[in-house]
Amino acid sequence: MKLYEIVPLCALFTLTQQAALRDECSCELINSEKAFPHDKLSAVEDSVSKCNSNITPQKTLELESLLLGLAHRLPKLQEDVSMLEKEDDGELYAVISLQVIENELMEIKQLIDRLNSSTLGHERLTADTAKQLEDLKAEMQEMETYDTMQVVKTQQVNQLLKKDLDQCRTQPDPAHQSTKPPRGNCPHGQFLNITGPIVYTAGEYPGSYKYGSWGRDPKPQAGKESWHWLVMLTSSNQFSNYVRLYSSLSALIVGVSTPGNVLISPSNPTTNTIQGPNVVLYGEALYYNCYNQDAVCRFNLTTKTITSLQLPKGTRFNSKGNFCHLDGCYPFTDLDLATDESGVWVIYTTTQDFGNLVLSKVEEGEPLRLGQTWHTSVYKQGVTNTFMACGVLFATRYVNKDVEEIFYLFDTITGKQRFNVGVFINKMSPNIHALNYSPVDQMLHAYCDSFMVSYKVLFE
Structure with a gap:
């Protein structure tokens, strides 16, 4: 290339570079939208959190429990007043009956005072909450x-x-779903559902004993048809040496025990101590896991005598075959005692069954003996609790802290089992440590982190 051609090219390159350096572009961005009020959103979230902590199912159930206690007390008072009128001869019998009535009136007054206090508190809470909800609704609509x-x-x-x-995914295919679950030998008809909670109370020892069991005797002595019993694991959340009795459900709710404790042994733990929370009362006798044994103990409340029933060789005990869920196991729940319309049952597992549930009928009489036994296909440590109703074994599992699911049943009459029962229990505490079915009134009694809760079992 010739020299006179190179010089203009160099000049052109220099001018182009200078023009590029001088060119600058700028634009102004104008946001037509209003700034989002993050501080107001945070205030709304705080208000919602406070509202959730103030309004709980326990508050409603507390009121229902007090009303139920009052409903049970008033007919009893009327009955005792009628008895007083019949006995009124101006002498000793009238004085004793009058003392009983005075005690009942005192208990009723305490219930009414608690009811008035709860009602006033609920009225204030309702008014405050209604205003808060209106304010929250207006603020959310604005945002x-x-x-x-x-x-x-x-x-x-x-x-x-x-x-x-x-x-859509979880709903069973109708083509593969049985039309009805097996009936067993239930006089009430087909098992349908669980409703409630009906009763929710901390009793007379609120928050003191995490593990325990409670319920009614399905085969009570005459005059004790309304009695309720309570067993709390008072030593290391593992052992107990007495059963506590209450003359009625309302007495249990308000925490008035009559006749009080019935001692099984003088101390904990010792030979005949109760081990684990899974306990039942049947025919004026307490059935439970004997201390440090793979055996069922029966304590007669009348004679104060104890007999035991040895379970099959290989039965897991001493917290080696517990009920469990993903976050942990419930200690010393190797043996679960249950009652239904036909009597007492024991649910356990053995090494031969590789951890699956085993169900045996406990036959009454002397000596205590094991009746027919059934072997299931459900793994015990995948279960949180079991109960019997009408000869059918039901098993539950942990869903979350608010819900437990009855997912499995085994019918002892037909030998059939199902893994898709799909009945849910609304919990008042995260853990259910014991479940007892009462064939007297078709109630399911649960002991949950020191609270006593009951549910209604619905049949067809």
């Missing part, structure tokens, strides 16, 4: 105006679609 791109609305639609999809 919805900031969602100009419909992001929140789209998320809500997506959540509804996801919920419908999950229900």
